[in-house]
Amino acid sequence: MIRLASLPRPALDPGMVEIAVERAAINPSDLIPVTGAYSNRTVLPFVPGFEGVGTVSRVGADVTHLKPGDRVLPLGASGLWQTYLQRPAEWCFAVPADVSTEQASTAYVNPMTTLRLIAALKEHFGGSCGIVGRRIGVTAAGSAIGRMLLMRLSAEGAEVTAMVRSEATAARLPTSPGLQTHVTGHQPIGKDLAFDAVVDAVGGDTGGDLLRHNLSPGGVLLQYGALSGIPIAQEAISARPDVRFSFLWLRSFVHSAGREVLTRALAQCFDGLRDGAFLSDIAGTYPLSHITEALAHQDSPDRRGKVLIDPRC
Numbered sequence: 001m002i003r004l005a006s007l008p009r010p011a012l013d014p015g016m017v018e019i020a021v022e023r024a025a026i027n028p029s030d031l032i033p034v035t036g037a038y039s040n041r042t043v044l045p046f047v048p049g050f051e052g053v054g055t056v057s058r059v060g061a062d063v064t065h066l067k068p069g070d071r072v073l074p075l076g077a078s079g080l081w082q083t084y085l086q087r088p089a090e091w092c093f094a095v096p097a098d099v100s101t102e103q104a105s106t107a108y109v110n111p112m113t114t115l116r117l118i119a120a121l122k123e124h125f126g127g128s129c130g131i132v133g134r135r136i137g138v139t140a141a142g143s144a145i146g147r148m149l150l151m152r153l154s155a156e157g158a159e160v161t162a163m164v165r166s167e168a169t170a171a172r173l174p175t176s177p178g179l180q181t182h183v184t185g186h187q188p189i190g191k192d193l194a195f196d197a198v199v200d201a202v203g204g205d206t207g208g209d210l211l212r213h214n215l216s217p218g219g220v221l222l223q224y225g226a227l228s229g230i231p232i233a234q235e236a237i238s239a240r241p242d243v244r245f246s247f248l249w250l251r252s253f254v255h256s257a258g259r260e261v262l263t264r265a266l267a268q269c270f271d272g273l274r275d276g277a278f279l280s281d282i283a284g285t286y287p288l289s290h291i292t293e294a295l296a297h298q299d300s301p302d303r304r305g306k307v308l309i310d311p312r313c
């Protein structure tokens with residue numbers, strides 16, 4: 001259950017900054033702890049929202065690289081769905097002046113996940129040119145990350161197949177030279193498609209079938225989501241000892257990378273906004289006071305793009 005609450009603005013400890021949040025995104029991962037999943041690492045009550053942007057409103061003692069008025073992305077913890085957020089200064093990253101506040105609010109989670117997935121594919125295939133000419137299948141290709149993957153993988157020379165569940169979604173996919181589209185509907189994928197790699201956000205039977213029937217020996221299935229709500233069956237994983245299966249968590253990277261690496265990764269995310277590959281469609285922006293309507297829009301089958309929250313009203 002989510003409800004609005006008014007709390008006092010606490011004093012700032014040394015090393016902390018307070019951020020007046022201007023836009024926060026609603027991402028599928030925000031809703032997982034809300035449903036009670038991740039209960040081993042989420043202490044309730046908590047403030048959701050892993051992604052958003054704001055302006056530094058106060059700085060604690062010992063903070064040298066930020067000052068009031070700086071626009072920042074606070075990374076590494078939830079809490080963006082509130083008016084004022086406190087974060088350690090070392091977890092706050094400057095937003096370049098040419099990136100709008102709306103663009104910045106979706107600049108991190110999906111773009112950085114896309115970059116990590118592509119880095120994992122390159123690592124599997126032996127280096128930066130390793131994905132050139134590889135047959136790569138992308139499930140839930142109409143999702144924000146799916147679209148980013150299609151554009152980036154095609155631009156890097158992979159033979160990409162977008163897998164979507166409806167003709168309507170297929171019609172809205174970005175166009176790119178060499179990009180194939182396969183509408184899966186609610187039928188099994190079929191055994192006629194062959195891939196060197198699959199990047200999967202669906203899991204369940206979709207991911208399991210792809211793993212069993214559609215991956216060439218030596219290939220890789222990278223899973224990063226389970227939009228079906230069902231994990232890939234262990235039997236499907238065990239049935240293919242000749243391919244690699246792994247799950248990618250952005251969180252693991254973010255919490256182990258260190259500030260310098262994260263600064264470079266964010267610079268790549270901002271570049272992706274500038275060249276258009278990492279821009280997200282915005283389906284609507286809601287005041288935080290209308291969070292119930294915002295969540296209903298997020299859940300709607302007619303949603304086209306990201307739902308944003310404006311915590312100032």
Ligand SMILES: NC(=O)c1ccc[n+]([C@@H]2O[C@H](COP(=O)([O-])OP(=O)(O)OC[C@H]3O[C@@H](n4cnc5c(N)ncnc54)[C@H](OP(=O)(O)O)[C@@H]3O)[C@@H](O)[C@H]2O)c1
Pocket residue numbers: 027028029109110113140142143144145146164165166169201202224225226227228248249250251301305
């Ligand atoms: N591992 C990580 O660190 C990480 C990081 C970020 C995101 N994620 C995951 O990545 C996934 C995508 O996130 P996003 O923000 O890109 O999503 P999004 O933009 O909200 O898009 C979700 C879209 O996927 C499609 N979809 C939903 N359920 C589906 C199903 N069962 N089968 C096929 N398609 C389905 C729907 O499109 P249509 O209705 O048009 O078919 C839906 O609009 C989520 O599972 C999220 O949790 C993981």
